[in-house]
Amino acid sequence: HEVIVHAGRGELAFCYRSTGALPAQVFDVQIAAGMVGIEYPASYGNLLAKVLGVASAKRETRTDWRRRPLSARQIAYALDDIRHLAPLRAALHARLAERGRLGWFAEEMEAWRAEVVASLSEERWRRVSGNTGLDPRSLAILRELWKWRQSVAERRNCPPRRVLRDDLLVELARRQSADIGQIRALRGLERGDLKRQLPRIAAAIQRGLSAAPAELPPAVPSEPAPQLAVLGQFLFSALGTICRQQGISPGLVGTPADVRDWVLYRTGQWPRPDPPLLARGWRATLVGAVLDDLLAGRLALRVADPNADAPLRFEPVEPPAPPGPTPGAD
Structure with a gap:
């Protein structure tokens, strides 16, 4: 079976976290569109209009999908959101075949699936924005702060950046201080829920400060020549x-x-x-x-x-x- 998605990295990551496996075959219409000369990344609505000449409904894009039961309008919108995936896939597949790029597309989708697995099983903390220029000790602190943030986000079932922004993680790592008073003084940590987390933040920083030299991550050059x-x-x-x-x-x-x-x-x-x-x-x-x-x-x-x-x-x-x-x- 083939799974058809649009910008489906998040969906695949959900599958892998939940089951430890990915669908054997995936066709991402956004990637296929980019490979035949349509803008990348293109929204689903733009692809429907440019490839199929179909206008997509936007009336429920800002609805609260966490509430149950779903309304009839929400269900209708969700169905409409996938109704055109199969014909869109067929049209893009034909364009890929016409240009002789089916092999390129298969290669890209296989690499894409591997990247999804790697992003969930390797050093994801390296993706924290703004970490270039940190020395190895600060990177070790950043790694521990990232682990703490991930655990909180998973427990709350919310995006990690909602727990603590990337720029604040990087600044805490750069300061290299586990003193709660100095941590509290950082602008951006005034929220009540963060104040309650200060001892755990300090503990994460201390773990980074205490890491042995052999455990320190290599630094990334801050500025190219x-x-x-x-x-x-x-x-x-x-x-x-x-x-x-x-x-x-x-x-x-x-x-x-x-x-x-x-x-x-x-x-x-x-x-x-x-x-x-x-x-x-x-x-x-x-x-x-x-x-x-x-x-x-x-x-x-x-x-x-x-x-x-x-x-x-x-x-x-x-x-x-x-x-x-x-x-x-x-």
């Missing part, structure tokens, strides 16, 4: 041009950070054993050769028509002519 930022901006423009030429959404292919990772990899500075996103699978097939030629100076990118939908154009760079004989030489 200046030339890396310049190359990343330039090559990201090139990536967008490739995507427009090939009819695929740039947002699905990669981000500026992915391009910088690729530059590190191609210049021998990549610190990890596995290649980065743009050097793997269908993405490497799509953009690898062109980016390699640009990085090596064999290809140039210029403005062809500033009023065109695709204003940039690639042009080969002629190798320099060999030097001629020196005048007056025998």
Whole structure:
């Protein structure tokens, strides 16, 4: 059986947390749409309009779905929300087949499923926003604070950021103090429920402070080298041009950070054993050769028509002519 979803990462994560398994086959219409040149990420309503010419109802998007029993309007809305998934999947599948990208799509969905599992079973605390630039000791504190926040969120059945914002976790980790008075003084911890959690917050910080050197996470460089930022901006423009030429959404292919990772990899500075996103699978097939030629100076990118939908154009760079004989030489 195949499960059809739209932006279904959350649904798959729920399945994995509840059962320890994922559906064997998943078709995400949002990813399929990006692979055939429709914007990514596209809302469900936009996909229905652009692919099927159907207008979606929005009347219950802000309703309280926790209340039981559900109203007749809520049930009707929920049914309408999935009614068009099968025909939408069929139309996008046909477009993928027409472009010869069914193999790319299958590869992406398999990687997507693996990422869902990894996000729930590996170092998810690394995803806390704003943690770059923290030293290893602060990262150890952040890891313990993240574990505390997760346990509270699971007990309350609420999003973790509702317990304590990412920026406050990072600031507590940066300060490296388990003193309750100093913790209480941090702006943003005035809520009554957080005041009651101060001893547990302090205990989490102390665990990070007490971690042995061998248990400290490696630090992440805070600022890329200046030339890396310049190359990343330039090559990201090139990536967008490739995507427009090939009819695929740039947002699905990669981000500026992915391009910088690729530059590190191609210049021998990549610190990890596995290649980065743009050097793997269908993405490497799509953009690898062109980016390699640009990085090596064999290809140039210029403005062809500033009023065109695709204003940039690639042009080969002629190798320099060999030097001629020196005048007056025998």
